[in-house]
Each structure stands twice: as structure tokens, then as C-alpha cells.
Amino acid sequence: MIIVEDLxxxxxxxxxxxxxxxxAPTGQITAVxxxxxxxxxxxxxxISGLVTPKSGTVHFGEQLLIGLATENIARLGVGHVPxxxxxxxxxxxxxxxxxxxxxxxxxxxxxxxxxxxxFPVLGERRKKLCSTxxxxxRQMLAMARALIAKPRVLLLDExxxxxxxxxxxxxxxxIHELCESEHLTVILVEQNAKSALRIAHSAVVLHLGSxxxxxxxxxxxxxxxxxxxxxxxxxx
Amino acid sequence: MSAFLSSSIMHNIFGGVAQGVVYSLVALSxxxxxxxxxxxxxxxxxxxxxATYVGMTEIDRGIGYWWCVIISVAVGMLLGGLTERVLxxxxxxxxxxxxxxVMVGFLGVLEALAAAIWTSTTRNITEPFSQIFxxxxxxxxxxxxxxxxxxxxxxxxxxxxxxxxxxxxxGLQLRASALAPEVSRLLxxxxxxxxxxxxxxxxxxxxxxxxxxxxxxxxxxxxxMDGIFVAGFIAAAVGGLESPIGAVAGGLLIGLAEQFILAYWSPNVAPLGGIIILVVALMIRPQGLFTKVAGRRV
Amino acid sequence: xIRTFLRQETTLSRFLGVVVLTAVTLxxxxxxxxxxxxxxxxxxxxxxxxLGLSWLIGWSGQISLGNSGFMAVGAYAAGIWAHHHATTPxxxxxxxxxxxxxxxxxxxxxxxxxxxxxxxxGMTLAFSAAVTPIAQNFTSVTGGEGGLFMNSLATxxxxxxxxxxxxxxxxxxxxxxxxxxxxxxxxxxFFMANLFHSRTGRAMRLVRDNDVAAELMGVNLSxxxxxxxxxxxxxxxxxxxxYSLLQASVRPETFPLTLSITLLTLMVLGGIGxxxxxxxxxxxxxxxxxxxxxxxxxxxxxxxxxxxxxMQGIIFGALLILTMLFVPRGLVSIKTPVRRLFRxxxxxxxxxxxx
Numbered sequence: 001m002i003i004v005e006d007l008x009x010x011x012x013x014x015x016x017x018x019x020x021x022x023x024a025p026t027g028q029i030t031a032v033x034x035x036x037x038x039x040x041x042x043x044x045x046x047i048s049g050l051v052t053p054k055s056g057t058v059h060f061g062e063q064l065l066i067g068l069a070t071e072n073i074a075r076l077g078v079g080h081v082p083x084x085x086x087x088x089x090x091x092x093x094x095x096x097x098x099x100x101x102x103x104x105x106x107x108x109x110x111x112x113x114x115x116x117x118x119f120p121v122l123g124e125r126r127k128k129l130c131s132t133x134x135x136x137x138r139q140m141l142a143m144a145r146a147l148i149a150k151p152r153v154l155l156l157d158e159x160x161x162x163x164x165x166x167x168x169x170x171x172x173x174x175i176h177e178l179c180e181s182e183h184l185t186v187i188l189v190e191q192n193a194k195s196a197l198r199i200a201h202s203a204v205v206l207h208l209g210s211x212x213x214x215x216x217x218x219x220x221x222x223x224x225x226x227x228x229x230x231x232x233x234x235x236x
Numbered sequence: 237m238s239a240f241l242s243s244s245i246m247h248n249i250f251g252g253v254a255q256g257v258v259y260s261l262v263a264l265s266x267x268x269x270x271x272x273x274x275x276x277x278x279x280x281x282x283x284x285x286x287a288t289y290v291g292m293t294e295i296d297r298g299i300g301y302w303w304c305v306i307i308s309v310a311v312g313m314l315l316g317g318l319t320e321r322v323l324x325x326x327x328x329x330x331x332x333x334x335x336x337x338v339m340v341g342f343l344g345v346l347e348a349l350a351a352a353i354w355t356s357t358t359r360n361i362t363e364p365f366s367q368i369f370x371x372x373x374x375x376x377x378x379x380x381x382x383x384x385x386x387x388x389x390x391x392x393x394x395x396x397x398x399x400x401x402x403x404x405x406x407g408l409q410l411r412a413s414a415l416a417p418e419v420s421r422l423l424x425x426x427x428x429x430x431x432x433x434x435x436x437x438x439x440x441x442x443x444x445x446x447x448x449x450x451x452x453x454x455x456x457x458x459x460x461m462d463g464i465f466v467a468g469f470i471a472a473a474v475g476g477l478e479s480p481i482g483a484v485a486g487g488l489l490i491g492l493a494e495q496f497i498l499a500y501w502s503p504n505v506a507p508l509g510g511i512i513i514l515v516v517a518l519m520i521r522p523q524g525l526f527t528k529v530a531g532r533r534v
Numbered sequence: 535x536i537r538t539f540l541r542q543e544t545t546l547s548r549f550l551g552v553v554v555l556t557a558v559t560l561x562x563x564x565x566x567x568x569x570x571x572x573x574x575x576x577x578x579x580x581x582x583x584x585l586g587l588s589w590l591i592g593w594s595g596q597i598s599l600g601n602s603g604f605m606a607v608g609a610y611a612a613g614i615w616a617h618h619h620a621t622t623p624x625x626x627x628x629x630x631x632x633x634x635x636x637x638x639x640x641x642x643x644x645x646x647x648x649x650x651x652x653x654x655x656g657m658t659l660a661f662s663a664a665v666t667p668i669a670q671n672f673t674s675v676t677g678g679e680g681g682l683f684m685n686s687l688a689t690x691x692x693x694x695x696x697x698x699x700x701x702x703x704x705x706x707x708x709x710x711x712x713x714x715x716x717x718x719x720x721x722x723x724f725f726m727a728n729l730f731h732s733r734t735g736r737a738m739r740l741v742r743d744n745d746v747a748a749e750l751m752g753v754n755l756s757x758x759x760x761x762x763x764x765x766x767x768x769x770x771x772x773x774x775x776x777y778s779l780l781q782a783s784v785r786p787e788t789f790p791l792t793l794s795i796t797l798l799t800l801m802v803l804g805g806i807g808x809x810x811x812x813x814x815x816x817x818x819x820x821x822x823x824x825x826x827x828x829x830x831x832x833x834x835x836x837x838x839x840x841x842x843x844x845m846q847g848i849i850f851g852a853l854l855i856l857t858m859l860f861v862p863r864g865l866v867s868i869k870t871p872v873r874r875l876f877r878x879x880x881x882x883x884x885x886x887x888x889x
Binding site: 333334342346519 | 591597599645648651652653655656657659660661663664667668671790791792795796798799802841843844845846847848850851852853854855858859862
Binding site: 048050069070071072074075079080082086088090091095098099100102103104145149 | 421422
């Protein structure tokens with residue numbers, strides 16, 4: 001599991017995260033919600049080691065992640081699909097996938113086969129440059145690339161961004177299935193709170209860098225105050 | 237056949253190719269460094285020259301040609317790795333003009349240092365293969381075993397490099413590190429190591445170019461590599477900074493252009509051969525050569 | 535008081551500011567011995583070139599390694615003309631050099647405006663690397679290796695009257711050349727100061743920082759960039775001609791590639807995109823010979839040895855590297871009370887692409 005304790009991050013004078021604490025239990029989906037600028041992406045980037053916090057810790061089980069280099073955190077099995085997916089356009093689909101498999105001791109051939117089986121579209125377009133992929137296809141590729149490394153933790157930054165509702169629904173379903181079948185620990189950052197809460201086990205809500213609420217998904221979803229102020233969902 | 241081979245046109249073609257090969261190797265080294273780091277090393281020529289000078293002093297001590305080559309390449313690689321660690325590392329994330337300026341400064345230091353250590357004279361390495369031109373049925377063909385060796389060497393290195401980048405794990409990581417360093421790190425790739433490797437490879441190839449130049453009939457003078465670097469740069473730009481094959485083709489093209497200008501137009505204009513090609517290339521592709529100089533994307 | 539003048543945005547205040555600074559510098563030339571005067575003169579000529587380069591790189595964001603080439607164009611233009619028309623007034627010769635520089639700048643700019651970063655640098659590098667071989671080869675025009683002699687800097691009679699004593703002529707000549715160089719530099723600085731504040735200057739900065747926005751505002755990108763090149767080249771041509779006049783000759787070796795590197799170093803050291811930076815650069819150049827000699831004696835190096843002879847190249851190259859790594863905005867940006875006095879209002883805060 002991932003344990004975040006009193007994490008504070010500053011960008012110059014701006015306090016992006018203030019004493020954020022929560023737990024992402026093993027094998028479960030933890031949603032991180034909040035409006036734009038709430039600090040959700042900063043949180044993931046700090047866990048991945050791209051950002052150094054001012055104070056606080058992040059543990060992956062017993063292992064302290066703060067202070068480790070990003071590539072080493074990835075090698076420990078923390079997969080991060082960044083905002084915008086980070087698909088490398090100048091490379092082909094297959095090359096992107098191969099990249100994902102390089103840093104962990106996985107068999108590339110069977111890894112590729114697995115991902116092509118799970119995402120047939122990728123298999124069809126395996127030799128194509130990624131610049132030709134649609135938004136939904138890129139999301140699939142980004143996920144496959146993270147999964148091929150057989151991670152233990154998956155950090156997903158706004159996977160539904162820019163995707164049509166039907167595809168988003170499908171995507172969430174896939175994430176849920178993956179979590180079940182691979183027993184992954186998933187931290188799902190989303191602005192689309194509704195669809196995230198449907199598959200999440202627990203949730204944390206961020207507002208201007210602070211964690212203002214947390215708990216199991218159902219109670220967060222039902223909390224009217226939260227829904228109105230932080231999730232932008234009209235009270236029905 | 238023999239008349240054809242010894243004709244004036246073939247003479248010029250062989251001559252152009254012989255010089256063009258050196259340009260190709262420099263161009264290739266620039267492609268390597270661009271593909272793996274998205275930085276253009278303006279001191280490439282000077283570094284290669286310096287490494288070759290070190291190799292050449294070893295020759296004075298009586299070792300053979302091939303040892304000189306090995307030492308020069310090794311020194312070149314060492315220099316490349318050190319340069320990346322010490323001079324370029326601090327500049328990541330800064331504007332792209334900074335490494336250019338730093339490398340230009342490095343260029344100045346290296347040339348002055350070389351002149352200081354080894355004096356400003358031309359130095360030569362005795363060629364490993366005969367430079368005597370062939371005779372075919374009594375006609376002079378302007379090819380020699382040495383030229384053939386140069387061409388084979390350059391083509392061989394080009395194939396190895398192209399293969400490396402396209403088909404190997406290392407090549408994939410090198411490319412990814414330059415194209416998207418942050419994403420690559422998220423995938424567990426040791427990006428900083430890749431960048432150093434890119435510099436080391438590039439410097440090694442550049443050193444070979446200088447060694448060939450030094451073994452040729454003109455030897456090597458501290459500032460010689462300036463003109464060669466410029467030609468190599470133009471070749472890489474024209475041929476495509478993403479393409480090893482394009483770089484080699486570009487280098488040969490410039491070599492040929494210079495040779496033909498020298499022979500058929502005027503020797504005075506020959507140094508402009510490269511610029512002329514550059515301008516022509518720009519006219520054909522008026523939108524500029526690869527104007528999407530992609531910054532370091534995340 | 536000077537500071538107050540410089541701070542104001544009117545042409546008059548800039549004019550007065552430049553006048554005062556020029557007057558002060560002229561006063562200094564009177565005090566200095568003749569040798570120092572000559573060095574100062576050289577420094578003034580180089581300061582002009584640096585200013586143009588600073589404008590190009592700092593304000594329009596286009597990197598050029600080719601300004602030694604533009605210097606050569608101006609110098610040779612002046613030289614070739616003077617060779618055939620010995621009695622041309624100095625003003626005309628300088629004007630010719632400036633125009634020649636501008637034209638060559640335009641020629642180089644045409645293919646270059648679409649190039650960015652390393653490609654542009656490479657293109658300009660190609661240009662300046664080609665200058666020496668061309669000067670050497672086209673012997674009939676350029677006088678080949680021997681170069682051309684230029685004699686237009688004869689001290690006028692009225693000036694000589696101020697000097698008496700055993701070394702009158704030497705003193706007078708040195709004084710005249712120094713004052714002339716400073717005066718010309720003053721004029722060019724005044725123009726540049728106005729340029730910084732003009733619409734053209736603002737357009738340059740906009741094109742540099744955000745060319746999409748510039749285009750949307752109706753700015754013609756190519757034309758603006760070409761203009762920047764032309765101005766920089768014109769300055770370089772003028773500076774180059776002045777420089778050669780001071781040496782009374784122009785030869786192929788006068789403008790090697792290493793000069794471009796030196797220019798870059800001085801510009802970066804002084805501070806990109808600032809008037810004061812160019813002044814600092816020029817001053818450093820004036821004393822560079824002394825500086826190098828000083829370093830030689832400090833480290834016990836024999837100046838005639840290989841190491842000694844190449845010390846300048848080593849020092850300047852190393853300086854460029856160190857400055858770029860540690861003080862990329864140049865000496866101008868070092869915040870000390872003394873610095874504040876001289877820091878001109880015209881400093882480009884987000885100096886081009888150097889942070």
C-alpha cells in the first residue's frame with residue numbers, strides 16, 4: 001500500500017500541497033478528487049519522485065520513496081501514467097510498449113502478447129507511429145505501457161481527460177477489472193468525480209492543496225457539501 | 237572501362253567521396269548526439285581533434301597506427317563523457333542557447349590548448365594503407381586502398397549506428413531519453429545515463445573522423461576541424477538530424493560539391509561549397525530545415 | 535544624477551545620458567598614456583560590435599556566431615574603397631562599412647530567419663568560418679594574405695595644435711584615435727538606446743518571446759528578424775572597419791572564427807542585451823592584452839612559449855564557459871551598490887534566451 005503522511009510541496013511561493021495525509025490500501029482503487037489546481041497532479045508527481053516535497057513522507061509498504069530517483073521508484077513497481085498520457089509520438093506503438101517493459105525483469109514477448117490480447121486495437125496498429133492514434137487509443141497505449149511492466153502500484157492522472165463518455169465508461173470498467181485481476185493498488189486522480197467514485201473503494205478530496213475529506217467512496221459520494229463545493233456536482 | 241574510371245569526372249567523384257567521408261562521420265556524430273540528447277555539440281570537431289592529437293603523440297612513441305586509432309577513440313569517448321557530466325549536466329532545463337554558447341567556449345579552449353601543448357603545426361599519421369592511386373591498364377584511377385578503407389569504415393560505422401538506434405534496446409532508450417525525458421524516467425529508464433552514453437558514442441565517432449583526416453594527405457591542424465565541423469553540421473542538417481543515413485549522404489554530397497566546384501568553377505569558391513548546399517536546401521524546403529526544433533518535451 | 539537621466543524614457547534624456555558618458559570617457563582618454571589610449575580605442579570599436587551582437591541575441595533571440603564575418607565585410611569594404619580612393623573623408627568610409635555590413639546582414643538573414651537555435655548558429659558559424667578562406671583566395675580584390683593598408687586616420691592639424699613637447703605626434707595620434715573611436719561609439723550607443731525603446735525594439739522582443747502572438751498582432755516575423763540581423767551586421771561592419779582603421783590594415787587573419795568566440799564571451803560577460811554590458815565588454819577587451827600578460831606572470835608562464843601565446847584563447851574560452859554556467863546574465867546582473875549606479879534602464883530583464 002501507499003502511505004502519504006503530512007506531505008507539503010511548494011512551487012516557489014505557492015503552496016501546492018499542505019500536510020496531505022491518506023492511505024491507498026493494497027489491491028484497492030483510491031480516488032483523488034478535486035477541482036483544477038487542487039494539487040492532484042502534484043501529489044502523483046511527488047509520489048513518483050519528479051517533485052521534491054518540502055516536508056512529509058511517502059511510503060510504499062516499508063520503503064520510503066521520498067529521496068529516491070524517479071527511475072528507481074518506477075523500477076520498484078510504481079507505474080505512473082502522467083497527465084496527457086505521455087505517449088511518445090515519434091515512436092511506434094510497439095516501441096512505446098517495449099520501453100515500458102525494459103526496466104523490469106519481464107519477458108517482453110509474452111508481455112507484448114498479453115497487452116495485445118487485452119487491447120486488440122493496439123495489436124492492429126503496433127507498427128504505426130503514435131502521432132496517428134486517437135485519444136482513446138493513446139489512453140489504451142499508456143495503460144498497456146504501464147501494465148507491461150507488471151507494476152504493483154498504478155498512478156493514473158486524469159485518464160478520462162478528453163475522452164467521450166462511452167469511452168470513459170469503458171475505461172473505468174477496464175481499470176476496475178485490472179485492479180481485481182492483478183491485485184493492483186490504484187491511485188486514480190480524476191476531475192470526473194462521478195465516474196471515479198463508481199469504481200473506487202475509497203476517496204480523498206483535495207481543495208487548494210489540502211485534503212478536506214476522505215473515507216470510503218460511498219460516503220464521499222453521498223456527502224452533499226463535498227459534492228457541491230469541491231466536485232462541482234449539483235445537488236440533486 | 238579503364239578510360240571511364242580514370243576520366244576527369246570519376247577523378248572528381250573519388251576525390252569528393254574521399255573528403256566527403258570525413259564530413260559524413262562528423263555528421264553522423266552530430267546525429268547521434270542529437271538523437272540521444274537534443275543538444276548540438278559545437279565543440280565536436282575540436283574534441284575530435286584534441287583526442288586525435290593525443291593519439292598522435294602516442295605514435296611518436298612508436299606504437300602502430302591501429303593503436304593510435306584506438307587511443308584516439310578512447311580519449312574522445314572519455315572527453316565526451318566528461319563534457320556531458322561537467323559542462324552540460326548543469327544546463328538541463330535552461331534555455332537551449334546556453335549549451336550552444338558553452339560548447340563554443342569549449343571549442344575555443346580546446347583549440348588554444350592543443351596549439352599550446354603541441355604547437356600550431358600540421359601533424360600527420362602515416363597511413364595504414366597505401367595512398368598510391370591504382371593504375372588500370374596504364375591509366376591513373378584516383379582511388380587508393382586508403383580511400384577504399386575510409387569509405388568502408390564510414391559505411392560500416394553508419395550501419396552499426398543506424399542499427400543500434402533502430403533495433404536495439406539501448407537505441408530505443410537513447411531515443412526516448414531525448415524525445416521525452418520525463419516520461420522515460422517514469423518508465424524506469426536511467427535517462428541521465430543515456431545522455432552520457434549518447435555523448436560518449438558521439439565523441440567516439442567524431443574522433444574517428446579526425447583520425448581519418450589526420451591520416452590523409454593533409455594531416456591535421458588545430459583549427460582544421462572548424463571547417464570540417466561546419467561541413468558536417470550542414471550535412472547533418474540537410475540530410476536530417478534524425479537520420480544516420482541522411483547524415484552520411486549529406487556528407488558525401490558536400491564533399492562532392494566542394495570537389496566539383498574546385499574542379500569546374502573556381503578553387504576560390506570551394507570553401508563555400510557547404511554554404512551553397514545549405515542555401516539550396518533551404519530554397520527547396522523554404523519552410524526551413526526541420527524548423528520544429530522540438531524542445532525537450534516531457 | 536546620471537541615473538535619473540538614464541531612467542527617463544525620453545529621447546532627450548537618453549541623448550543627455552549618452553553625451554555625459556561620452557564626455558566622461560573622453561576626459562579619461564586625456565588622462566591616459568598613449569598606449570592605453572590605443573587599447574581603449576580598440577575597446578570602443580569592439581564595444582560597437584558587441585552592442586550589435588547583444589541586440590541580435592538578447593533582443594531578437596537569434597543566436598549568431600558570425601559577427602566576426604560581418605566585421606570583416608565592413609573592414610574590407612572600407613579597405614577596398616580606401617585602396618582605390620585614398621582621399622575619401624573618414625565619415626564616408628565608415629558609412630560605407632556600415633552599409634556593407636547591413637547588406638551582408640540582409641543576405642545572411644534571408645535563409646536564416648526560418649532557422650532556429652542550433653541551425654541558425656550553425657548557419658552563422660558557416661558564414662564566419664568561410665570568411666578567412668575567401669579573403670585569402672580572392673587575392674585580386676582583397677589583397678590576399680597581405681591584406682590592404684588603410685590610412686584614413688590621419689590626425690587633423692587643428693587637433694595636433696593641442697599637443698606639444700617631445701612626443702607630441704605620438705600623443706596626438708593616440709589621443710585622436712581614442713577620441714574618435716569613443717565619439718563614434720557614443721553615437722552608435724545613442725541610436726541603440728533609442729532602438730531599445732522604439733516600436734521596433736518592442737516588436738523584436740515580442741517576436742523573440744512569443745512569435746505566435748506577434749503574428750496575430752500583425753508583426754511580420756521574417757521582416758522583423760531580418761531587420762535585427764541587418765542592424766547587428768551594420769554595427770559589426772562599422773566596428774570592424776573602425777577596428778581595422780586603428781590597425782591601419784585589414785588582413786585575412788584579422789577576423790578568425792576565434793574572434794566570434796571572443797565577441798560572444800565579452801558580450802556574455804558584460805551582460806546580454808544591455809548597453810552597459812557592451813561597455814563592460816569593450817573595456818575588458820581593451821585590457822585583455824594586459825589581462826593575459828598578468829595571468830602569464832602570475833602563473834609563471836613564458837609569454838613566448840606555446841602556452842603563453844595561446845593563453846588568450848584558453849582564458850577567453852574558459853571565461854565563456856564559466857560565465858555561462860555561473861553568471862549567465864553577465865557582470866551587469868551582479869547586485870552590488872556600484873553595479874546599481876551603472877545599470878542602465880535599458881536592461882532586458884528576461885534577457886532573451888539566457889536566464
